[in-house]
Amino acid sequence: MKRICIIGISGKLGQYMTEHALKLGYDVQGVCRPESVGKLDRFGDKIKVFPGRTNDREVIREAVAGCDGVLTVLAPWGVDDYASGTAKAVLDHAEPGARLVFSCGWHISLDGQDQYGWKIKAALAVGKLARLARLVDIDDQYRATDAIFASNRLWTVVRGSDLEEGESQGLPVWSEHTQDPVLASNITRRIDFALFMVHALTNDTLIHKAPAIVSRMSQSAVAASQARAA
Numbered sequence: 001m002k003r004i005c006i007i008g009i010s011g012k013l014g015q016y017m018t019e020h021a022l023k024l025g026y027d028v029q030g031v032c033r034p035e036s037v038g039k040l041d042r043f044g045d046k047i048k049v050f051p052g053r054t055n056d057r058e059v060i061r062e063a064v065a066g067c068d069g070v071l072t073v074l075a076p077w078g079v080d081d082y083a084s085g086t087a088k089a090v091l092d093h094a095e096p097g098a099r100l101v102f103s104c105g106w107h108i109s110l111d112g113q114d115q116y117g118w119k120i121k122a123a124l125a126v127g128k129l130a131r132l133a134r135l136v137d138i139d140d141q142y143r144a145t146d147a148i149f150a151s152n153r154l155w156t157v158v159r160g161s162d163l164e165e166g167e168s169q170g171l172p173v174w175s176e177h178t179q180d181p182v183l184a185s186n187i188t189r190r191i192d193f194a195l196f197m198v199h200a201l202t203n204d205t206l207i208h209k210a211p212a213i214v215s216r217m218s219q220s221a222v223a224a225s226q227a228r229a230a
């Protein structure tokens, strides 16, 4: 893995992924909205930026050319298929054999076997209201991941828990299903969500999987680890 592209590089997750990827010695390039390019000033000429909306197929085609890995932030903004347009552009234009890693939340389910508590169900209900206000279209994130799951590309869909800011606590732990007790704490540092995304680029056991992650220092992850050791 030498050169990677980060789609949605100017957001909080995108900037953390950039930091991790630069530390690992990757050549980093990325796509962000033209009005957000200034958010990346601190990286200077260490990265190459392609300004454009992430569902602009021509911008994506140029940005992913020559990249061995693509990290994509799926954001369900607006009501014009932003997330699904972004996912399809990456699936269609990435290099053959490139590792493709996408971000989303626990609400996405690869096999329909996930079970959800009231908190996630309530958040999804709020998302439906946001659709009425034409701000956010959660259903578009489902369309995006349906396209990814149906693809024979080398994809991983990383499903983030609730997020918080703070120093790294290390690589999160994960499970295939949200009801796994290891995930019960439902909290991950955003910097570590980014770490897991970058780690997934080179972890072939995560190909065609949708890991749901949680902080390795969370109460539920520590309890699961102690139970295994006992």
Ligand SMILES: NC(=O)c1ccc[n+]([C@@H]2O[C@H](COP(=O)([O-])OP(=O)(O)OC[C@H]3O[C@@H](n4cnc5c(N)ncnc54)[C@H](OP(=O)(O)O)[C@@H]3O)[C@@H](O)[C@H]2O)c1
Pocket: 007, 008, 009, 010, 011, 012, 013, 014, 032, 033, 035, 036, 039, 073, 074, 075, 077, 078, 082, 103, 104, 105, 106, 159, 160, 161, 162, 163, 190
């Ligand atoms: N927030 C959470 O609690 C949470 C929980 C679980 C999973 N996730 C997942 O984590 C990922 C990152 O989420 P985040 O909340 O941490 O946000 P984030 O990293 O700040 O990313 C938001 C992205 O959306 C873009 N964006 C913002 N407003 C937009 C608009 N009006 N039109 C088009 N693009 C716009 C941002 O680009 P600009 O820089 O151009 O604004 C940025 O690329 C997502 O895939 C999300 O599903 C989040």
